[in-house]
Amino acid sequence: MLLIYCPYCQIERAEIEFRCGGEAHIARPSDPEKATDDDWVEFLYMRSNTKGIAAERWRHIHGCGRFFNAVRDTVSDEFLKVYKTGEAKPDLEAIAREAGK
Amino acid sequence: MSDLPASDLITPDAGEAAILGLASVSILKAAPLTRLSFRAREASLKKAGTAFGVALPVKPLTSTTTAKRAALWMGPDEWTLLAPEEDLQAVAVGIEGKLDGEPHALVDVSDRSDAVIVTGERAAWLLNTGIFVDFSLESFPVGTVTRTLFHKSPVMIWRIGPEAFVVEAWGSFMDYVAGLLVQCAQELEAV
Ligand SMILES: [Zn+2]
Numbered sequence: 001m002l003l004i005y006c007p008y009c010q011i012e013r014a015e016i017e018f019r020c021g022g023e024a025h026i027a028r029p030s031d032p033e034k035a036t037d038d039d040w041v042e043f044l045y046m047r048s049n050t051k052g053i054a055a056e057r058w059r060h061i062h063g064c065g066r067f068f069n070a071v072r073d074t075v076s077d078e079f080l081k082v083y084k085t086g087e088a089k090p091d092l093e094a095i096a097r098e099a100g101k
Numbered sequence: 102m103s104d105l106p107a108s109d110l111i112t113p114d115a116g117e118a119a120i121l122g123l124a125s126v127s128i129l130k131a132a133p134l135t136r137l138s139f140r141a142r143e144a145s146l147k148k149a150g151t152a153f154g155v156a157l158p159v160k161p162l163t164s165t166t167t168a169k170r171a172a173l174w175m176g177p178d179e180w181t182l183l184a185p186e187e188d189l190q191a192v193a194v195g196i197e198g199k200l201d202g203e204p205h206a207l208v209d210v211s212d213r214s215d216a217v218i219v220t221g222e223r224a225a226w227l228l229n230t231g232i233f234v235d236f237s238l239e240s241f242p243v244g245t246v247t248r249t250l251f252h253k254s255p256v257m258i259w260r261i262g263p264e265a266f267v268v269e270a271w272g273s274f275m276d277y278v279a280g281l282l283v284q285c286a287q288e289l290e291a292v
Contacts, residue, residue: 014233064176
């Protein structure tokens with residue numbers, strides 16, 4: 001069973017308490033009135049679908065209920081870092097180097 | 102169970118027969134309660150705690166109690182507030198009065214869930230038949246509260262004693278939860 005650390009509960013819990021919420025750090029167009037159809041397509045549908053180190057949104061849905069962000073190796077399923085919503089996107093390349101990927 | 106925290110709050114429902122009564126573990130249906138879901142920002146916590154009668158815990162997965170009040174940490178901006186059934190009006194009006202104009206949500210969810218009290222030396226063992234949480238006293242001390250999954254049902258587990266837990270589930274899920282607990286406990290009788 002995969003254990004995931006929740007930065008709000010500050011504890012590791014079983015994977016079944018969590019849901020993945022897709023790629024992290026995708027900002028909604030700040031001025032929706034000015035956004036073109038292409039901008040919306042980009043925002044709504046286009047994802048990088050990384051094979052390797054990726055930043056994702058996760059939700060501790062059967063715990064505190066909060067969304068947070070996690071850096072995960074999508075090949076090995078290894079979690080390399082978790083951080084709270086609103087914190088800056090970490091340097092993925094540095095994390096990958098540190099993890100020897 | 103008079104030596105347990107919130108002893109006047111979490112009591113067996115006198116009108117109900119025991120769900121399970123083994124020497125090593127028993128399950129009793131808990132009497133109805135006032136349950137309030139409270140969400141607010143940090144700036145409002147002190148006032149809310151004063152109005153409620155016990156300070157709201159800010160440490161994750163902990164609870165604070167007096168004999169007739171319990172505040173349970175559910176998330177960084179979410180608490181479950183417990184009080185005797187007849188205190189609903191007083192508690193709700195009291196907190197709303199103190200937080201006038203401050204953004205918050207206070208919702209009566211008293212009837213959303215039912216609770217059972219699981220006690221005995223095999224209580225933690227029994228819960229672990231469906232929950233992936235370490236219930237050793239070091240990592241889950243008395244007073245710890247958490248939402249998690251029991252098999253496929255979301256539940257809230259609150260440890261009120263070394264060998265006593267409150268298990269809350271949504272009303273329509275409680276038959277499933279209590280039923281599976283009783284079924285798993287048959288293993289204890291077999292030995
Ligand atoms: Zn959590």
